[in-house]
Every structure is written in C-alpha cells, then in structure tokens.
Amino acid sequence: xxxxxxxxxxxxxxxxxxxxxxxxxxxxxxxxxxxxxxxxxxxxxxxxxxxxxxxxxxxxxxxxxxxxxxxxxxxxxxxxxxxxxxxxxxxxxxxxxxxxxxxxxxxxxxxxxxxxxxx
Numbered sequence: 279x280x281x282x283x284x285x286x287x288x289x290x291x292x293x294x295x296x297x298x299x300x301x302x303x304x305x306x307x308x309x310x311x312x313x314x315x316x317x318x319x320x321x322x323x324x325x326x327x328x329x330x331x332x333x334x335x336x337x338x339x340x341x342x343x344x345x346x347x348x349x350x351x352x353x354x355x356x357x358x359x360x361x362x363x364x365x366x367x368x369x370x371x372x373x374x375x376x377x378x379x380x381x382x383x384x385x386x387x388x389x390x391x392x393x394x395x396x397x
Contacts, residue, residue, distance in 0.1 A: 282320045291328040298328075304341065306331055306348050337372045 288295050301307050302318075307327045310318045327348075334344050347364055350357040 279321055282325070284318050284320070287320045287324065287328065290325060291332060293328060293332060301328070301331060304345060306341075306344055334368065337368060338375060339368050339371075343368070 282290070284295055284298060287293075288298055291298070293301070302310055307324055310320055310324065313319050331344060331348075334347065335341075339347075343364065347361060350361045350364070
C-alpha cells in the first residue's frame, strides 16, 4: 500500500500543511503513524478522508459539524441515518448559498450591462 509524506498529501489534496496538521489535531482524519525518524506517514485512507472533508468544507460546513460527521462515521453503520440527516441539512445550506449567489450574479450582470451601455 503506498504511503505519502505530508507535502505529497498537501499537493494531492489541495490542503495546506497547516490545514493538514489542524485536521489531524482536531480528530478529523484517522491517526497518522510516524516512521522511524518521527515523520508523519499518510496512506490512501487519509487521502479518501481528506477528499470528503475538503468537499464538506468547500460547501461551507463548519469544522464542528465535520467533527460530528466523522464521529458518526467512525461509530459504525448504525449511524447512517444520522449521517444522512446531517448531509441533508448541509445540502440545504449549500442550495441556499447557491440561490444567494445567483441573485448576486443577476445584480452584477445588470451593472455590467448598464456600464457597457454608457457612451
């Protein structure tokens, strides 16, 4: 199974090294083992977690909710309904933000059209 150094995980995930360390510190990713020299060694499981976490964060999910989601996932299959509810609420939040952005885009487009119409 391939392993990755922190800088490789940072490059692959698009997350900064600081964010990577923060996610580890607050328990969002599985325990990261260390090699004989004490350097962090990440695996494929970490990359999968980070992909999901990056998606949740880009969608605006607060870290506290991400922690809840991860805790539920780690608790096992019996929490699937709770995880689905959490993600459904998050989905609604994303849809609300999209609607707000669409409204803002209409206003910006109107302003651009106005300024382009000026002599």
